[in-house]
Amino acid sequence: MSSSKASTMRQQRLGVELRRLRERAGLSSTESAKRLGGTPAQISNIEAGRYAVSAERVRTLAANYSCADQAYIDALAGMTGPRTRGWWEEYREILPAGLIDVAELEHSATALRASVMIHMPGLLQTAEYVRATAREDVPSPPAHEVEHRVSFRIKRQTVLFGDRPTPFTAIVHEAALRMGFGGPETARAQLDYLVEMSERDHVSVLVIPFGEASFPASGQPINYASGSVPQLDTVELDTEYGCDFMHAEAQLEKYRTVLDRLESRALKPGESRDLIRRIAREI
Structure with missing residues (x-):
């Protein structure tokens, strides 16, 4: 997971969707961090689009949030990766x-x-x-x-x-x-x-x-x-x-x-x- 000086719209939207999943699961950022083995700050940075997060981590978060929509999870995983220069x-x-x-x-x-x-x-x-x-x-x-x-x-x-x-x-x-x-x-x-x-x-x-x-x-x-x-x-x-x-x-x-x-x-x-x-x- 790496920091990005200026997040792209794709990264921002991925963060929004991950936050939406967490809130629907009724978990705080602290609880999510415990399940992930990280810190609340890491969750906050992911959800703010400040970090380029891996597809594997997205799938782990989706599982932690009990998301069963596989097409949606696959689409979120497809939004991951380092910033590309368009x-x-x-x-x-x-x-x-x-x-x-x-x-x-x-x-x-x-x-x-x-x-x-x-x-x-x-x-x-x-x-x-x-x-x-x-x-x-x-x-x-x-x-x-x-x-x-x-x-x-x-x-x-x-x-x-x-x-x-x-x-x-x-x-x-x-x-x-x-x-x-x-x-x-x-x-x-x-x-x-x-x-x-x-x-x-x-x-x-x-x-x-x-x-x-x-x-x-x-x-x-x-x-x-x-x-x-x-x-x-x-x-x-x-x-x-x-x-x-x-x-x-x-x-x-x-x-x-x-x-x-x-x-x-x-x-x-x-x-x-x-x-x-x-x-x-x-x-």
Whole structure:
């Protein structure tokens, strides 16, 4: 078991899950440490994600906590090991930590879902669209930071390409299609790209048209990342103050339901593409 100067999102989440198992078993950190043959401080460091813990130790802890869900235990064991350096690490001292966590989350997800009302889904934005929206941040970012955000956003999109792309469903309100960020040329190119990506087998773009007045959610962007088992799913909400990550069971169930309802209110994929093309022609 080794210390990590800056724990990754994977290590933090593993710690959260181990703490959740311990609390469900009704054990204190002191009692857990006795069963493990360690100290309460070691348990605290593991649960805080400060230590890279072995798969064997995770399985021992799960047994101590009387966890019988083998798929869940295997998934937790798969989250162990030393910190790996993903491409996002080069941005860690440049961009907010929440954005780095989003990239790591998307990289490890087995499937992704998103709903947006005003902006295009982050994984489907063109470079010019990213540049145009980044310039509207308050306070206005310097030019070099804008370009960092552009390159970071484009690299995030690599999860949709390659031999094993991640399945992605994007629910987009018609308002987002008509916002026109960056002017007519940028907006039209963005809509064309949305159609192009929606034609890939693993990408679904579903549009909620104006006139569909009954649907849940308040307009806040929702990103849902599926883990290798449902207990390891994560919801990420974009806010004015950064990224908010949630993974309590009740929260996951709530946002699964919200996304399911939004999807049921949206047009089918072919109808959505037709609407996007029509709006692009009108620009």
